Amino acid sequence: MLTTYALIAFAIAALGGLILASNVLRGRLAPWSVSILHALLGATGLLLLIAQVVQGSAAGRVVGALGLLVVAALGGFYLASLHLKKAIAPKGVVFLHAGLAVVGFLVLLSAVLAA
Numbered sequence: 001m002l003t004t005y006a007l008i009a010f011a012i013a014a015l016g017g018l019i020l021a022s023n024v025l026r027g028r029l030a031p032w033s034v035s036i037l038h039a040l041l042g043a044t045g046l047l048l049l050i051a052q053v054v055q056g057s058a059a060g061r062v063v064g065a066l067g068l069l070v071v072a073a074l075g076g077f078y079l080a081s082l083h084l085k086k087a088i089a090p091k092g093v094v095f096l097h098a099g100l101a102v103v104g105f106l107v108l109l110s111a112v113l114a115a
Helices: 002-025 032-054 060-084 091-114
Strands: none
Touching: 002 032, 002 091, 032 060, 060 091
């Protein structure tokens, strides 16, 4: 059940991520409110997945998704640090962050659907 809630949190976070990425692709800084909401939802999803893994009831795909999403989160921290400096993030980093998050989301979705 925690994986389903995590999936929902990540899906909503992804919507914010689209807004953030579209701003970067246009050479603009995104609104802080969207950035904070995106980060909070992503962190919520990660905490839910960690709880599932710590309980010992997580499928291998959930653990794999968690790994991918943690790496995506590390990229997100870097992007947030640039945002704090009022610097536009490099598009390549944005695409890498988004790509890892999407793959992690899809792996998690496959685990939820298989359960």
